[in-house]
Amino acid sequence: MSGTHIAFYRFVRVDDVAAVCARLTELTDGLLGTVLVATEGVNGMLAAPSERIEEFVSAAACDPLLSTAFDGMVYKRTAYERIPFSRTLIKAKREIVPLGVDGLDMPARVDDVAATDVPPHEWRELIRRDDVIVLDNRNSFEFGVGRFKGAVDPGVVNFRDFRDYVEQHAPQWRAEGKQVAMYCTGGIRCEKSSPWMQDLGLQVHQLQGGILNYFKEIPDADADFEGECFVFDNRVTLDTGLRDVGRERSEIDG
Incomplete structure (x- = not known):
């Protein structure tokens, strides 16, 4: 099964992490991969047939809750033949990538x-x-x-x-x-x-x-x-x- 894999991240202030996670759970229905959400931003990888990926990209960019993070998001797209992921996980984290330096805003x-x-x-x-x-x-x-x-x-x-x-x-x-x-x-x-x-x-x-x-x-x-x-x-x-x-x-x- 072929499709498109997208990798993306953005350091941006997220005020309501739980609400963003809930909305992403809705928008990623039918997609596979992982998205991490923290107060410092979002970090994710998703895979699906190409048209479904583009639907997600468009919807996230104009969604009232997500647009601050996703409008203008840079996506790295690669094609795949082997399905990259076996599940979907949307998860709240302390950091979207854990360097562990206190006070790094x-x-x-x-x-x-x-x-x-x-x-x-x-x-x-x-x-x-x-x-x-x-x-x-x-x-x-x-x-x-x-x-x-x-x-x-x-x-x-x-x-x-x-x-x-x-x-x-x-x-x-x-x-x-x-x-x-x-x-x-x-x-x-x-x-x-x-x-x-x-x-x-x-x-x-x-x-x-x-x-x-x-x-x-x-x-x-x-x-x-x-x-x-x-x-x-x-x-x-x-x-x-x-x-x-x-x-x-x-x-x-x-």
Whole structure:
């Protein structure tokens, strides 16, 4: 069964998390995937036949309760042949992606995040500079499946561990005058990290839209990226052409 997979997130103030969850539960009837909602925003992945996905996108954008978050939302669309998800889950959370830094008000830091964005067509030149540390903002398992050439693996298991790694290395990076260029799968982990890293006195850059956006925008992405990109659904990995490689999770777990 073929269809469209969408990945999306937005840091925006959500006043009534329970009400937003309830409305999303109604609008995602017939779709599969997960949407997380917190006071700091929304983060989701959904899959369905293409026409049903576009119905959701249109409805969410003009819904009185959801439009603040969903009108103008950036969606990353990929086609699928294998159904990516087996259920639908709409869930309220403390954070839509858990960095675990107290007092980090992401909706108030949107402009700071935007200032760190590097468009895909500028990324290649940036990561080849000698004064830049290329930092993978994912876990070691994901890094092992595929990575940008020359990138550093922070050696983390969970995203919360990334904070400890950065705090340990920030003094050295500052002393050496190093800038940090980081990337993740779709951008959300980098966006969550970047204002906090700026507060540490680091000059930070992040790949706009993450690895998947780079694959979409750069035809020869395989010149910079080795391996495949792990994705959090039943497709397991995508190649640099955003194609399902056909792997099973057991092939890469060992």
